[in-house]
Amino acid sequence: MKTAPRKTADLSAQIAHAIRDAIVSGELIVDARLPSEAELSEQFQVSRPTVREALKRLAAQSLIRTQRGATGGAFVNRLSFEDAYSQQITTSTLLLSMNAVSFDTACEARYALERACAPLSAQRRTADQLATMRAEIFRQAQPGLTDEAFCASDVTFHRALVDGADNPVLSYQLAGAVEAMQPLMNMITFTARSREEIIAMHTRIADALEARDADIVDTALVDLEHYTQQLAHDVAERKRKPA
Amino acid sequence: MKTAPRKTADLSAQIAHAIRDAIVSGELIVDARLPSEAELSEQFQVSRPTVREALKRLAAQSLIRTQRGATGGAFVNRLSFEDAYSQQITTSTLLLSMNAVSFDTACEARYALERACAPLSAQRRTADQLATMRAEIFRQAQPGLTDEAFCASDVTFHRALVDGADNPVLSYQLAGAVEAMQPLMNMITFTARSREEIIAMHTRIADALEARDADIVDTALVDLEHYTQQLAHDVAERKRKPA
DNA sequence: GACTTTTAAATGTCAGACAAATAAAAATTT
DNA sequence: AAATTTTTATTTGTCTGACATTTAAAAGTC
Numbered sequence: 001m002k003t004a005p006r007k008t009a010d011l012s013a014q015i016a017h018a019i020r021d022a023i024v025s026g027e028l029i030v031d032a033r034l035p036s037e038a039e040l041s042e043q044f045q046v047s048r049p050t051v052r053e054a055l056k057r058l059a060a061q062s063l064i065r066t067q068r069g070a071t072g073g074a075f076v077n078r079l080s081f082e083d084a085y086s087q088q089i090t091t092s093t094l095l096l097s098m099n100a101v102s103f104d105t106a107c108e109a110r111y112a113l114e115r116a117c118a119p120l121s122a123q124r125r126t127a128d129q130l131a132t133m134r135a136e137i138f139r140q141a142q143p144g145l146t147d148e149a150f151c152a153s154d155v156t157f158h159r160a161l162v163d164g165a166d167n168p169v170l171s172y173q174l175a176g177a178v179e180a181m182q183p184l185m186n187m188i189t190f191t192a193r194s195r196e197e198i199i200a201m202h203t204r205i206a207d208a209l210e211a212r213d214a215d216i217v218d219t220a221l222v223d224l225e226h227y228t229q230q231l232a233h234d235v236a237e238r239k240r241k242p243a
Numbered sequence: 244m245k246t247a248p249r250k251t252a253d254l255s256a257q258i259a260h261a262i263r264d265a266i267v268s269g270e271l272i273v274d275a276r277l278p279s280e281a282e283l284s285e286q287f288q289v290s291r292p293t294v295r296e297a298l299k300r301l302a303a304q305s306l307i308r309t310q311r312g313a314t315g316g317a318f319v320n321r322l323s324f325e326d327a328y329s330q331q332i333t334t335s336t337l338l339l340s341m342n343a344v345s346f347d348t349a350c351e352a353r354y355a356l357e358r359a360c361a362p363l364s365a366q367r368r369t370a371d372q373l374a375t376m377r378a379e380i381f382r383q384a385q386p387g388l389t390d391e392a393f394c395a396s397d398v399t400f401h402r403a404l405v406d407g408a409d410n411p412v413l414s415y416q417l418a419g420a421v422e423a424m425q426p427l428m429n430m431i432t433f434t435a436r437s438r439e440e441i442i443a444m445h446t447r448i449a450d451a452l453e454a455r456d457a458d459i460v461d462t463a464l465v466d467l468e469h470y471t472q473q474l475a476h477d478v479a480e481r482k483r484k485p486a
Numbered sequence: 487g488a489c490t491t492t493t494a495a496a497t498g499t500c501a502g503a504c505a506a507a508t509a510a511a512a513a514t515t516t
Numbered sequence: 517a518a519a520t521t522t523t524t525a526t527t528t529g530t531c532t533g534a535c536a537t538t539t540a541a542a543a544g545t546c
Contacts, residue, residue, distance in 0.1 A: 010498070012299060024333070030341055036527060047500045049292050052528085056255060056296045057303035061330075063337070068528045069508025079337045087304075087334060090267070094306070094322045098273055101412060108363070109412035116359030120351070169344060169352035173420055177412075253529070279496060290531045295497090311497045312539025 011046050012053035018044075019054065023063055023076055034064065034074040062087065081172050088172070092180030103185070103232045110181045111225040113174050114158065115218055121164030122214035132160040133206045140199050150195065155182045157202060164209065185228060193231050201227070255296035258287050262297065266306055266319055277307065277317040305330065324415050331415070335423030346428070346475045353424040354468040356417050357401065358461055364407030365457035375403040376449045383442050393438065398425045400445060407452065428471060436474050444470070 009017075022028045035043065040051045055074055058064045062083040064074045077083075096106060121129075136157040140150055155178065162174045201224045208216035252260075265271045278286065283294045298317055301307045305326040307317045320326075339349060364372075379400040383393060398421065405417045444467045451459035 012498090013302075016303070020333075024337065024340075026340070038527085049295075049501095050499065052292075053296055053299045053498095056299045059256075060259070060300035060303040061333075066528065067508085068506070070524095070526045071509055072507080072527050074528090078341050079334070081338065081342070084334050084338045088331065090263075090304075091322070091327050091330060094267065095324065095327050095415065096412075097267075097269070098321050099324070099411075105410055106412055109410050109416065112359045112363065112408075112410075112413060113356070113416060116355045120355065165355075167348055167352050167355075168342075169339070169349055169420075170355060172338065173352065173356060173416060177416055255529090281496085292532095293530065296529095309497065310539085311537070313493095313495050314540055315496050315538075317497090 010053075011044075011050050012057065015040075015044050015046065015051065015054035016057040019058060020061075020063060028076050030076050030078045032076045034076070036073055081168055084172055085176055088176030089179050092176055093183075096180060096184055104229060106181050106184060107225060107228055107232070110177060110185070111221055113177050114162065115221050117162055117165040117167070117170050117174060118217045118221060119214040120167065120170070121161055122209055122212050122217055124166040125161075125164035125209050125212075126166075129160045129164045130206065130210055133157055133202070133209070136160070137199060137202050137206060140195060140202065151182065154198075155179055158182070161205065161209070185232075197227065198224075253296075254287075254289050254293050255300065258283075258289065258294065258297035259300040261287075262301060263304075263306060271319050273319050273321045275319045277319070279316055324411055327415055328419055331419030332422050335419055336426075339423060339427055347472060349424050349427060350468060350471055350475070353420060353428075354464055356420050357405065358464050360405055360408035360410070360413050360417060361460045361464060362457040363410060363413070364404055365452055365455050365460055367409040368404075368407035368452050368455075369409075372403045372407045373449065373453055376400055376445070376452070379403070380442060380445050380449060383438060383445065394426065397441075398422055401425070404448065404452070428475075440470065441467075 019028070019034070028034070034040065034055075037048050037051050037055070040054075041048045044051065055064065055066070058074075059066065062077055062079055065077045066072070066074045095101075136153045139145065139153045140157075145153075158178050159175055162178065163171050165171070201220055204220040205217055205224075208214075208220060262271070262277070271277070277283065277298075280291050280294050280298070283297075284291045287294065298307065298309070301317075302309065305320055305322055308320045309315070309317045338344075379396045382388065382396050383400075388396075401421050402418055405421065406414050408414070444463055447463040448460055448467075451457075451463060
């Protein structure tokens with residue numbers, strides 16, 4: 001943990017960076033206890049509030065956790081896949097909402113990623129995951145289902161597909177992308193889409209996964225992508241000429 | 244921006260959450276100025292240091308930026324793709340180093356993702372991107388190249404492939420994954436690998452992209468994955484029986 | 487009108503204090 | 517001696533008040 005300063009940034013940012021480097025480099029390992037705030041302020045020659053601002057920055061990234069009391073302090077946090085998920089979902093969601101990403105672009109990315117894990121999922125999906133997908137398809141067919149619940153079920157369905165690849169790294173990367181983009185898509189295609197058609201494609205996917213046929217899963221995902229794109233275009237068209 | 248408290252977390256965490264919600268929900272739009280720290284401490288009925296800790300949390304996630312001076316303050320930040328990249332790289336790197344992810348798993352995920360954008364890249368790669376890849380291949384063939392420089396060149400090469408898909412969302416998702424995993428892979432396969440073989444496969448990929456032949460790109464990536472996996476197993480084997 | 491100076495507002499930083507939680511040590515009781 | 521209770525020390529959480537620094541606008545000057 002060096003005291004090397006960096007450009008003319010906030011002291012708290014510099015200190016946060018120094019500690020982050022120490023964590024990334026392995027100088028501070030998981031569950032290691034950082035020096036107390038008083039000691040850190042001594043080491044870095046800054047006041048305690050400044051040290052605290054630095055620690056809050058790290059806490060916001062789930063890099064450390066803090067505990068009060070006699071044996072308390074700040075500890076290097078083991079970054080869990082779940083923490084990483086939720087961070088990625090927040091980041092992706094904001095990225096999409098703030099940067100005027102076209103629907104086509106987002107949709108293309110989402111299905112490209114999902115198709116990447118389809119072959120693995122066809123090989124490895126468990127009976128449980130298949131059952132989850134079937135259950136969600138059943139739920140989607142219920143007449144009284146609200147649009148929100150249909151969307152949530154859609155996310156769960158695709159999440160099960162992704163998890164079927166049995167690769168936590170892939171799940172982490174994809175679930176974030178899918179969950180961030182699904183609401184965006186649902187928002188746009190809410191009004192126009194036909195639940196029957198979507199359910200039919202979901203069923204094709206589930207059937208193909210059951211048969212462990214990667215090609216059919218891929219084809220069905222391509223069809224689903226095209227259908228979604230078509231919907232978006234129809235909606236845009238309708239807005240232009242509302243009559 | 245509500246004052247609704249949440250469980251028994253830090254006040255600064257609660258406040259950060261409240262402001263984050265306001266940003267995500269669109270209540271605070273990009274470039275909107277937050278109330279001053281004094282006003283926020285009035286609104287939330289806490290002291291200024293507590294407000295500041297909350298703001299630092301948000302700053303750590305690139306959700307806000309601050310400016311000093313008369314017309315200064317905290318402003319909602321437009322989350323750029325670059326910001327999102329660097330955050331994802333940090334997160335992914337730590338996730339891998341802290342969770343004992345097997346080499347096979349990381350490798351599989353990395354190539355699955357890269358293969359997802361290969362077809363798009365074959366369609367859309369620009370002459371520039373192709374030139375970048377050729378240049379990196381040339382660099383990789385230089386005899387005096389250090390291992391570190393070879394790795395960096397490798398990352399640049401694959402980054403160009405990913406960018407060839409011309410989809411910023413895909414680039415964001417994949418570049419993060421590739422950059423986070425590449426060092427891990429290089430670390431393991433440093434000693435054993437043959438630069439000639441890797442260069443040969445890179446050349447195949449570049450040739451196929453030039454010819455816009457997605458299938459050959461895919462095959463070459465599969466081969467590269469298998470080669471990398473084989474290397475890792477050889478290295479592990481050698482460690483077990485060092486004689 | 488152009489330039490300089492002043493001023494006000496905002497963040498950045500500091501110092502010192504107290505509250506609250508927590509575990510270990512000490513004291514007390516059984 | 518063992519169990520329980522009390523005390524104590526340590527550490528984070530929070531507050532108050534102050535000063536430094538930066539910055540743009542307002543005021544003043546030529």
